[in-house]
Amino acid sequence: MKIIRIFYILLPLWALILALLVGAILIAVGGANPIQAYYELFKGAFFDYWGLSETLVKTSPILLASLAVILPLRLGLLNIGAEGQIYMGGLCSAMAALLLPDMPIFLHIIVAVGAGAIGGGVWGLIPGYLKAYHGINEVIVTILMNFIAINLVSYVTSGPMMQEGAPYPYTEEIKQELLMPIIMPMTDAHIGAVIGLILAVVMFVVLKYTTLGFSLEATGKNPEAAKYAGINVKSRVVAVMFVAGAIGGLAGTFEILGLKYRLYHHFSNGYGFDGIVAAFMATINPIIAPISAFFLSGLKAGALTMQRSLGIEATVIEAIQGIVIIFVAASYGFKFNAEKWLRIVSRRKKLDNEVGDTFKKNKGDVS
Numbered sequence: 001m002k003i004i005r006i007f008y009i010l011l012p013l014w015a016l017i018l019a020l021l022v023g024a025i026l027i028a029v030g031g032a033n034p035i036q037a038y039y040e041l042f043k044g045a046f047f048d049y050w051g052l053s054e055t056l057v058k059t060s061p062i063l064l065a066s067l068a069v070i071l072p073l074r075l076g077l078l079n080i081g082a083e084g085q086i087y088m089g090g091l092c093s094a095m096a097a098l099l100l101p102d103m104p105i106f107l108h109i110i111v112a113v114g115a116g117a118i119g120g121g122v123w124g125l126i127p128g129y130l131k132a133y134h135g136i137n138e139v140i141v142t143i144l145m146n147f148i149a150i151n152l153v154s155y156v157t158s159g160p161m162m163q164e165g166a167p168y169p170y171t172e173e174i175k176q177e178l179l180m181p182i183i184m185p186m187t188d189a190h191i192g193a194v195i196g197l198i199l200a201v202v203m204f205v206v207l208k209y210t211t212l213g214f215s216l217e218a219t220g221k222n223p224e225a226a227k228y229a230g231i232n233v234k235s236r237v238v239a240v241m242f243v244a245g246a247i248g249g250l251a252g253t254f255e256i257l258g259l260k261y262r263l264y265h266h267f268s269n270g271y272g273f274d275g276i277v278a279a280f281m282a283t284i285n286p287i288i289a290p291i292s293a294f295f296l297s298g299l300k301a302g303a304l305t306m307q308r309s310l311g312i313e314a315t316v317i318e319a320i321q322g323i324v325i326i327f328v329a330a331s332y333g334f335k336f337n338a339e340k341w342l343r344i345v346s347r348r349k350k351l352d353n354e355v356g357d358t359f360k361k362n363k364g365d366v367s
């Protein structure tokens with residue numbers, strides 16, 4: 001029974017392996033060697049200095065976005081709005097960095113990062129409030145708010161804050177002193193991935209070992225029982241969605257202060273949606289989220305190496321990424337049912353005993 005339970009726990013891993021096998025067929029159909037292709041992909045993503053730096057750059061927003069999805073899921077809420085929260089975090093941090101008057105650098109960094117977190121938090125708080133006090137579905141609200149945030153950033157970068165004479169919608173460059181520290185010299189890999197890892201550990205500890213985490217788990221599993229136990233369910237919903245939005249806002253903040261150095265039109269490459277995939281690949285466990293986000297980021301970074309080395313079409317690479325997402329998502333449709341497997345195991349033991357008794361009886365008759 002324990003082996004069966006472990007098998008179900010590792011279903012996302014089996015789904016991932018199966019997806020890569022299907023991807024190998026696509027690569028072979030495209031005329032390339034699948035083994036060589038995957039070698040180039042993983043070498044370029046994880047075992048090359050520059051490729052690893054690119055993987056870490058992508059890990060930062062994907063990991064933070066996945067945490068912004070995992071936290072509300074513990075409360076039974078699905079936050080599809082991480083993409084919008086990324087945009088609002090980037091917008092607010094850029095405004096704080098570019099528009100506020102001069103102040104001590106350390107204070108300015110705190111204000112810029114805090115502004116990004118608050119901007120994303122408010123963008124998460126709105127659907128949380130509507131869900132808690134008006135019963136409006138958070139999935140619909142967060143999806144729609146993504147488009148509002150994206151278009152709001154487009155308006156700001158092409159209008160009020162657009163750099164004069166810029167050929168593309170973007171703002172003035174943020175001054176050097178406010179940028180995130182680099183963790184790999186001569187690359188774009190900044191400290192965002194490290195902060196995301198720290199937040200993942202903190203979230204895991206809070207959810208698993210504190211009374212707050214227990215109350216969130218209880219509320220997610222049975223809101224009515226949680227109310228009866230004295231838990232303020234509505235305030236929990238609003239607070240969790242605010243914190244989740246703030247984490248998503250940090251993803252956007254680190255993209256602007258750590259990588260882009262200015263606010264761009266469409267500066268996020270769909271990282272909020274990648275975060276949803278990473279969250280489910282991690283089985284909604286914050287301590288596994290860094291691994292799933294790192295792997296998903298590696299797929300994206302290594303795909304460029306695979307394309308350059310073997311000339312594989314970009315559409316094949318995108319298809320492989322899509323297959324991984326579909327297979328991993330489908331794996332969650334299979335749940336471990338202890339009662340069902342106990343019945344199966346007990347029937348098997350009963351059958352084995354009956355067969356064994358019959359064999360012994362027949363053996364005795366022969367002798």
